[in-house]
Amino acid sequence: MNVTVIGAGLAGSECAWQLAQRGVHVTLLEMKPLKRTPAHVTDQFAELCCSNSLRSDQLENAVGLLKEEMRRLGSLILSCADATRVEAGGALAVDREGFAALVTERIRSHPNITVEAREVTEIPEGEVVIASGPLTSDALAQRLQTLLGEKSALHFFDAAAPLVSAESVDMDKAWFGSRYDRGTSDYVNCPMTEEEYDAFWQALTTAQEAEVHGFEDKMVFEGCMPVEVMARRGHDTLCYGPLKPRGLKDPRTGKEPYAVVQLRRDNAQGSVYNLVGFQTHLRFPEQRRVFSMIPALHDAEFLRYGVMHRNTFLNSPQLLDRYYRLKSEPRISFAGQMTGVEGYVESAASGFLVGVETARRLQGLPPVDFPRETAIGALGLYISNQSIAAFQPMNINFGIMPPLDHRVKGKRNKNAELSARSLAIIEELKAEVCP
Structure with missing residues (x-):
């Protein structure tokens, strides 16, 4: 056989x-x-x-x-x-x-x-x-x-999120924790104020996208929606999705921030993290420019940029x-x-x-x-x-x-x-x- x-x-x-x-x-x-x-x-x-x-x-x-x-x-x-x-x-x-x-x-x-x-x-x-x-x-x-x-x-169309080096994350502006206190504190939480989020949203929704032949927003699988496509649905759409702050209190203020970007460990050593929910097809220079507007990632080292590809x-x-x-x-x-x-x-x-x-x-x-x-x-x-x-x-x-x-x-x-x-x-x- x-x-x-x-x-x-x-x-x-x-x-x-x-x-x-x-x-x-x-x-x-x-x-x-x-x-x-x-x-x-x-x-x-x-x-x-x-x-x-x-x-x-x-x-x-x-x-x-x-x-x-x-x-x-x-x-x-x-x-x-x-x-x-x-x-x-x-x-x-x-x-x-x-x-x-x-x-x-x-x-x-x-x-x-x-x-x-x-x-x-x-x-x-x-x-x-x-x-x-x-x-x-x-x-x-x-x-x-x-x-x-x-x-x-x-x-x-399907998309992948960027990876950053752990040592390049500014931990003075981030903290470890898990949303809703489920499991151990394994995520790096990167908070944004309303003003910081607004500037980020404006930049994200107007950033230049990479050319993907035949791409239309309606042809994206909902489970892998590029973050910029999601952002275009409304100013606070991300705040109810991957940037939802609910259950994440900033230990420095004791309050929930306006928005929180979460990073998840990508390897056993904890030296690489990925941006959760940040699938994207922005051009590589635009990814660096826009994602570095997240305060804790202002000097982030991008080990891999997000990419997009067609799924048949x-x-x-x-x-x-x-x-x-x-x-x-x-x-x-x-x-x-x-x-x-x-x-x-x-x-x-x-x-x-x-x-x-x-x-x-x-x-x-x-x-x-x-x-x-x-x-x-x-x-x-x-x-x-x-x-x-x-x-x-x-x-x-x-x-x-x-x-x-x-x-x-x-x-x-x-x-x-x-x-x-x-x-x-x-x-x-x-x-x-x-x-």
Whole structure:
């Protein structure tokens, strides 16, 4: 039994691992280091191009539930993330380089995985999983368009936030803390007065943007909205979003500032921080000029500027089944963000399900029924739901899962019960799923 997996991102790495753990030989094709996409900067597998956060780790949050389901079922990505985590309050954030290095080492050392460094321009014969990502190379994208049809691929724009060196942050004008006192004080909080914020907002909304072919504000995924696009929605929009000061009292004044920019640790050493919620496609000199107006960042050393790139995804409800298989040619499966799941964990979850189900099919076993009550199942059923008229990328959320059959007071309590229901099902499926 052999399966070819194209792409060693989060989805491809997870898929290859699940197949290999079940005795299937995997040929993993990755075009790095021969060629990189505009968003990649290293030759490691599972490189995190945007934030280093895998978002909330709380079970009252749907992505926290998805992570816990994957942990219990033996996910490679979650295992590596937990091993390289950096403190980030209630979120699971990782040392970006350490995480990718660990995934790469474990994939390369698995006896059932053969890695080949080459660009794929044709779809191989036999069982294939295409996990080439939203920045699939032009040659393969063209081949897929021929296979799937002109209207099969859609796209939106995605953006990444800048990184600054910790030592360049003026801690006389910032403090450590976490919003709402959740978790430990792992964020650097950079306050602004109303006057400072007003000047910053004026500069941000009039700054020069980098040219991105075909870019329009309406084509940006809401979860990765560039900070300047968000700012243009209104003077105080940022104060209700990433710059929200609620629950953050400045120890020097004992009061909440008008606005607060938060920095989150990006590596285990704590030497690099990213600007939370500051995805951007401003020109690099403009990023330095505008973001240095934040008082604590007046002399900031920018280790990486924010970038923006096009993300391509499939019209999955018309093309794929609940196991991410191509309905017209079931030997071909897709995994990752190109299927319309949005987010690191969601991408890995799609790779997980494809790996498990492809292995079972090759071994003559029936598919595992991950029901809509589980986060893994809900994602697969969402991307294959033919009743969706205008398909758009989706993060996992409790809204795509069935409600409880009884009333529960309080949103957090209700979400906790939804998670408990899901994890009870996962425990029942464990013996069937885990090798």
